[in-house]
Structure formats: structure tokens, C-alpha cells
Amino acid sequence: MKHCKETKELAAFLYGELKDDERKRLESHLEVCPQCRKEIEELRQIVNEADSLNSDIEEALTSVDWEMLPSKISENVFKKETPLSRGSQTGKFWGLLFQPRFRPVYTALLLGILLGSLATFVVFRNSGLKGTSEERFFVSGDFLERLELEMARRETLDYLEKSQYLLLDFVQSSPEKSAELWQSNFASTRARDLLVKKRYIDLQLDRFQMAKAKKICDQIELLFFELAQITKELPVEEVKKIQNLIEEKQILLKINLVKKELQESEV
Amino acid sequence: MKPREVFEDDNIYVLVEKIKNGDREAFSTITRLYQKKVFLLAFSFFRNREDAMDIVQETFLRFYEKVNMFRKGKNFQNWILQIAKNLCIDYYRKNCKKNNNYQRIKNFEEMSCPSYSQKDLNSSSDLKLIFYRCIDGLSEKQRMVFLMKHYNQLEYKEIAQILSIALGTAKSLHFKALQNLKVLMSPYMGRQT
Numbered sequence: 001m002k003h004c005k006e007t008k009e010l011a012a013f014l015y016g017e018l019k020d021d022e023r024k025r026l027e028s029h030l031e032v033c034p035q036c037r038k039e040i041e042e043l044r045q046i047v048n049e050a051d052s053l054n055s056d057i058e059e060a061l062t063s064v065d066w067e068m069l070p071s072k073i074s075e076n077v078f079k080k081e082t083p084l085s086r087g088s089q090t091g092k093f094w095g096l097l098f099q100p101r102f103r104p105v106y107t108a109l110l111l112g113i114l115l116g117s118l119a120t121f122v123v124f125r126n127s128g129l130k131g132t133s134e135e136r137f138f139v140s141g142d143f144l145e146r147l148e149l150e151m152a153r154r155e156t157l158d159y160l161e162k163s164q165y166l167l168l169d170f171v172q173s174s175p176e177k178s179a180e181l182w183q184s185n186f187a188s189t190r191a192r193d194l195l196v197k198k199r200y201i202d203l204q205l206d207r208f209q210m211a212k213a214k215k216i217c218d219q220i221e222l223l224f225f226e227l228a229q230i231t232k233e234l235p236v237e238e239v240k241k242i243q244n245l246i247e248e249k250q251i252l253l254k255i256n257l258v259k260k261e262l263q264e265s266e267v
Numbered sequence: 268m269k270p271r272e273v274f275e276d277d278n279i280y281v282l283v284e285k286i287k288n289g290d291r292e293a294f295s296t297i298t299r300l301y302q303k304k305v306f307l308l309a310f311s312f313f314r315n316r317e318d319a320m321d322i323v324q325e326t327f328l329r330f331y332e333k334v335n336m337f338r339k340g341k342n343f344q345n346w347i348l349q350i351a352k353n354l355c356i357d358y359y360r361k362n363c364k365k366n367n368n369y370q371r372i373k374n375f376e377e378m379s380c381p382s383y384s385q386k387d388l389n390s391s392s393d394l395k396l397i398f399y400r401c402i403d404g405l406s407e408k409q410r411m412v413f414l415m416k417h418y419n420q421l422e423y424k425e426i427a428q429i430l431s432i433a434l435g436t437a438k439s440l441h442f443k444a445l446q447n448l449k450v451l452m453s454p455y456m457g458r459q460t
Binding site: 008010011012014015017042043045046047049050052053054056057060061063064066069070071073074076077078095 | 291294295296298299302303306307310311314316319320323324327328331335336394395398399413416417418422423438439441442445446448449452456
């Protein structure tokens with residue numbers, strides 16, 4: 001069904017909401033358009049039907065005492081005057097505070113707070129990271145390597161020195177006294193400590209490729225194992241033989257040399 | 268016409284200012300001036316005197332609570348009718364919609380039933396009842412525009428302001444409301460003739 005563009009104006013026409021020129025134009029259109037005439041008749045019927053409810057409205061309107069109602073409503077409203085007036089005071093305060101003309105100010109304030117927070121966050125986050133990174137990576141890997149090397153050197157020196165004293169005692173005493181000394185608690189405890197220490201410095205020596213020190217340390221370890229087996233029953237010859245071996249192999253001299261070398265290569 | 272309107276508006280602003288300071292008499296005067304308009308809107312919406320009276324009371328109570336929000340330059344009548352309209356919709360959604368939906372569908376079915384006698388339908392009270400149901404069958408906005416236009420006799424620009432819609436939308440909603448009423452009423456109008 002074809003609709004004229006004037007159809008949409010029919011409701012406004014029926015309710016007298018068209019301007020004079022619009023109304024005249026529509027009236028002229030209605031004279032020539034049967035479809036719009038039919039439509040407006042049907043709509044007019046609806047409007048008339050709606051008017052039939054007017055009697056109900058009139059009846060309801062007359063049933064109310066309009067003179068008394070305002071005072072009744074006022075009474076109800078002002079009964080709660082105290083909380084209301086307090087509320088209205090608060091309302092007045094908020095009303096003044098949030099006047100539309102202050103909107104740009106509040107917007108600017110809000111924007112400022114947001115930007116400030118953002119800037120603070122960015123600045124503190126960066127400086128915070130910087131601080132932790134400095135603390136965390138203060139010691140470089142290279143320095144740690146050197147530190148460990150130095151510790152290995154000192155441990156080895158210590159081991160060599162203690163071993164040297166022990167071996168000197170052993171070598172410089174008579175075979176009988178040496179056997180006795182070796183069986184004493186003092187010597188055996190020292191030797192055991194040194195054997196344990198050797199296990200630790202072995203790792204360090206391998207790691208830092210200190211071959212010369214490793215060799216002499218291995219020899220000392222072997223000697224300690226030999227000496228650990230000394231018992232009272234061991235013939236004096238056997239003890240003498242070990243003493244000779246130490247002298248022959250110039251172990252004490254070698255220890256001195258390695259010690260000197262290690263001391264010179266101090267980090 | 269125009270100077271009189273301005274004068275009336277000025278009077279309203281004076282009264283509103285007095286109410287802001289707790290003037291009970293000014294409140295009663297405003298209530299006296301607008302109570303019928305509010306009642307008309309609420310009664311056409313609910314077609315029930317008691318509900319309409321509740322809305323009138325609640326509207327003026329709400330007005331008193333919000334009086335500080337009213338600014339010079341606003342149209343007072345539109346503002347108070349906006350409060351009333353919002354209360355009507357809230358009240359309807361809370362109390363009527365759920366209860367009436369089933370009832371309305373049921374009644375429509377009953378009304379279009381062929382067993383309904385010609386004589387019954389011809390009686391004006393039944394046709395009125397059918398028309399009520401047809402109004403209920405409109406969408407919320409179409410119904411509100413139609414009621415405001417027909418029973419409150421408001422202009423399109425006033426309706427647009429109260430419903431916070433464009434003038435063109437108010438016009439268009441009114442036209443659609445009439446057309447839909449025509450469609451819904453057509454079976455009964457045909458029988459009547």
C-alpha cells in the first residue's frame with residue numbers, strides 16, 4: 001500500500017498542532033487523496049473513542065476534594081520537616097558545590113589528579129627498578145670469579161702450610177718418635193682434617209687449572225694415607241723408608257716452591 | 268500571551284525560592300496549582316483513582332525533596348510532570364506489569380472470542396474496556412505520548428521535554444500510537460458498525 005508523505009502529519013492535524021500554512025497544504029492534499037481521507041477518518045474514530053474515557057476522568061476529578069488535598073499533602077511533607085530540612089540543607093550544599101558552571105573546574109581538577117598520579121607512578125616505578133637493579137647486580141660475574149680464585153689460592157696455601165708443618169715434624173724426628181707422634185690424637189686429627197680439606201680444594205684446583213699445586217697436593221694426600229696406616233707394630237724401617245721418600249722426592253722443597261709461587265700470584 | 272507566561276513563570280520561581288526556605292504556604296500554593304494536572308496524567312495511566320492519588324502525593328513529596336535541584340529557566344510544569352511520569356512508570360513496573368500481563372493477554376483472547384455476543388460488544392462500557400486494553404497494548408513510550416497528548420492536552424514540544432526526547436520523535440510516537448490503536452481496535456470497530 002502506497003503511503004503519502006503527508007500521512008505522518010495526520011495526527012498533528014487532528015490535534016491542531018500544524019502551523020497555518022502546513023494545515024492548508026494538508027487540507028488541499030486531503031481533497032485530492034482518498035487514501036489519506038480514509039486514514040484520517042479512521043484516526044478520527046480512534047480519537048473519538050479515546051474521548052469516551054473522558055467521562056471516567058471527569059467522574060474521578062469530581063470525587064477528589066481539591067481544596068483539602070494541598071493542606072493534606074503539606075501536612076505529610078512537613079511532618080518530616082526536620083529530616084527533610086536537614087536533607088535540604090545538605091542538598092543545598094551539594095547543589096552549590098556541583099553547580100553546572102563548576103564543571104570545567106572539576107574536570108580540570110580530575111584531569112590534573114589523574115595526570116599527577118600517572119606521572120608519580122611512572123617516576124617511582126623507574127627509580128624503584130633502578131635501585132633494586134643496583135643492589136642486585138652490584139657484584140659483577142668477573143669479580144666473583146676472581147674472588148673464588150683468590151679463596152682457592154688461600155685455601156691451597158693454608159693446606160700446604162699445615163701439611164708442611166706436619167711433614168716436617170714427621171721427617172725431623174727419629175723413626176721411633178715419628179711413629180709415636182703419628183699415632184697421637186693430635187697428628188691423626190690434623191691429618192684427617194687436611195684430608196677433608198683436600199677434597200674441597202681438589203674441586204677448586206681443577207676449576208682454576210692450578211696443575212702444579214694439584215700435583216703436590218696429590219702427593220701430600222698419598223703420604224697422609226700412607227702415614228694413616230702407621231701402627232705401633234709397624235717396623236721402624238718402614239717409617240724410615242717413608243721419611244727417606246719424603247726427602248728423596250724433595251716434597252718439602254716442592255711445597256715451599258709452590259707456596260712461593262701461589263703467594264706471588266696474589267690477586 | 269507571551270508576557271503573561273513570563274509573569275506566571277516568575278511567580279513560580281518566587282514560590283519555589285520560598286519553598287527552598289521551608290515556606291509551607293508556598294508549597295500548598297504550588298500543590299493547588301498543579302495537583303489536577305498530575306492527577307490527570309496518573310489517572311489516564313492507571314485508570315484507578317487510588318493509584319492516581321498515591322502518585323499525586325508522592326509527586327509533591329518528591330518535588331519537595333528535589334526542590335533545590337530546580338533552576339530558574341526550567342519549565343516548572345514540565346518538571347513536575349516529569350517527576351509524575353517517572354513515578355507512574357516505576358509504580359507500573361513494580362506493581363502492575365507482572366500482575367497484568369497474563370490478565371491482559373487472557374482478556375484480549377476472551378474479547379476476540381466469537382462466542383462474545385454482538386449485543387455485549389455493542390454496549391459502550393465494553394468498548395471502553397476494549398479501548399483500555401488497547402492502550403495497555405501500546406509500548407510504554409507510545410502510551411505515555413498518547414495519554415499526555417490526548418488527556419493532558421500537552422503540546423508536542425512539552426511532551427518532548429518531559430520525556431527527554433526530540434520533538435520529531437514525540438510527533439512520530441504519537442502518530443504510531445494512533446495507528447496501532449487503529450489496528451488493535453479495528454475488529455471491534457468493524458463489529459460495532
